[in-house]
Amino acid sequence: MSNFALTTTLRSFVPKTISTFPRKFGTWVALFSLKSSLDLKLRFKPSRLIHMENKESSSSRGALIVLEGLDRCGKTSQSGRLYKYLDEQGHSVESWRFPDRNTGVGQMISSYLANKSQLDDHAIHLLFSANRWEKRSLMEEKLKSGTTLIVDRYSYSGVAFSSAKGLDIEWCKAPEIGLLAPDLVVYLDISPEKAAERGGYGDERYEQLEFQKKVAGSYLSLRDSSWKVIDATLSIEDVEKKLREVVLDCMITCHKGKPLSQLWPC
Ligand code: NYM
């Protein structure tokens, strides 16, 4: 593509009202050239199987990127590295995680995970869900204002961990209905045995091999073809590289106006 054609194409992606246009424009040029150097083609695949009711009108926005996986799969390190990279590239990006232990609900969850309090399995499931609901409107605001969110665990953790305890999977999904659907779910794939070898588990509830095996099974039944699965046993750098590729792809689609949608997959 000639420089002129590339410039014209990019201009049509960038709202004229963005006051940071020159910086953003440079960023997107960098992003596109990085992508072409990776020889990646834009993929305009249909949205994953998600109810599309309450569709938002198309406008440029940030991407909702979710990282999922077993405990010790490397999600938290990779979220941090991805955040740093995107931030340095000049993107508006934030790093989030669930549970968000800073809220009142989050503190109840934290105390439960630390075995300092006991709760019925259904009750703690609903608290995890409430913890996402209390951040929902802020999440929507950030995305619409153009900020990309990298989220370490989301609804899939909620369903995978609770259903691994034996709760009905449809019951587990129900309180998540209406939360924002991720634009990308990346699953960092590692066997429960290999994850357990990684410096051992901490003292938190759920950090036990037998339970993690059940969680791995639950994740498997939740996965659909839209998930990007990355081998989490590769080197940190290789995982990071693969992660960047799928994330940049997704960010472009959202920047071009992919509508926001809601959980849950049909
Ligand atoms: N967890 C996390 C759940 O059981 N349900 C949820 O909805 C979420 C978001 O909390 N073992 C579990 C998974 C983890 C634990 O998360 C704490 P982390 O990412 O290890 O701090």
Ligand code: MG
């Ligand atoms: Mg953990």
